[in-house]
Amino acid sequence: MMSTPSPRLMYGYLRLDLITGCVDESQAQLEAFAAEHGYQLAGVFHEPATNPSTLPPSSTSLPFLPPGFLELARACRDSDVREVVTLPGHLAGMPMPQKHLLTFLAARGHAQVFTAPRTSKARYGDLITLDGGLDFDRKFHDEHYRWTEWVAALTAYILDHGHADIPATHITADGHHLGRWLIACRNSVRAGTLAADRIALLADLGVHLGVSNTFGRPGAAASKPDAA
Structure with missing residues (x-):
């Protein structure tokens, strides 16, 4: 009897200050995105419902690095998960600019980020990676x-x-x-x-x-x- 291959894993990331409705609904969007593209959501990291511009420096002395994002980077580092999905705008407006957050995640967790579209059934090839399309295989030595x-x-x-x-x-x-x-x-x-x-x-x-x-x-x- 042939065994069923394990699904690929993906993490989710949500900023609670940007969610106006039910958190479960936003998380369901991430789960649907993961399932549609052959992934299983291994977990969702929540940023506290605090204005990101008022977040104090983290306890690790990384200035203005949001604590939920830091935990996400650590989880990617300590696992084989290399993809993260979030909703549009959830990495913008932080004290540390989005580009630097993505560089930190790529460096610390070797992971890249995708945005789940507001509507379902988007083609995988149309997805835009927030890190500018960094391909770890194709550009390994660049x-x-x-x-x-x-x-x-x-x-x-x-x-x-x-x-x-x-x-x-x-x-x-x-x-x-x-x-x-x-x-x-x-x-x-x-x-x-x-x-x-x-x-x-x-x-x-x-x-x-x-x-x-x-x-x-x-x-x-x-x-x-x-x-x-």
């Missing part, structure tokens, strides 16, 4: 993936130690020279060659850049720290 690998090492250190004051000589267990990489990042900031969105992400994570955490030139190309 520059963006290398950047998220460094961000993963950085956030792992912060979550373990509660701060981003990393010694210059620090090397992670898997061989990342994290201290040297941050020195290279600071040098690139001073030279004006590190992209503004990456400077903002480092600042959001509590990294002291030595230049008042100001932005570099808009549109500036990323420098060698990405591939270090």
Whole structure:
């Protein structure tokens, strides 16, 4: 007798402050989306019904990282779940911009996010990934993936130690020279060659850049720290 293959798993994420009706109805939308595309919803992470702009820094000293989203990233890291579904707008309007939240989730949890459409029966190929279509197989060696690998090492250190004051000589267990990489990042900031969105992400994570955490030139190309 042939065994039935286990369904693929997906997590859900909902912000309670954006739900005007019954939470169960919103969760049912996520469950329907998962089932329609061959997934089983392994769990739904709820962000507290608090205005995201007033959320205090998390207990892990990651500034303005919503606690429900942090738990989601940890769950993805500790499991084989690599897809997350949410409703439109549920990652917008946070103190940490949506793009940085997605980079954090990709780096820390190796996961990507989909939005469940307001109407059912949307074709899977029409879905838009909020992370800009990051494909972990096709782009495994590209520059963006290398950047998220460094961000993963950085956030792992912060979550373990509660701060981003990393010694210059620090090397992670898997061989990342994290201290040297941050020195290279600071040098690139001073030279004006590190992209503004990456400077903002480092600042959001509590990294002291030595230049008042100001932005570099808009549109500036990323420098060698990405591939270090």
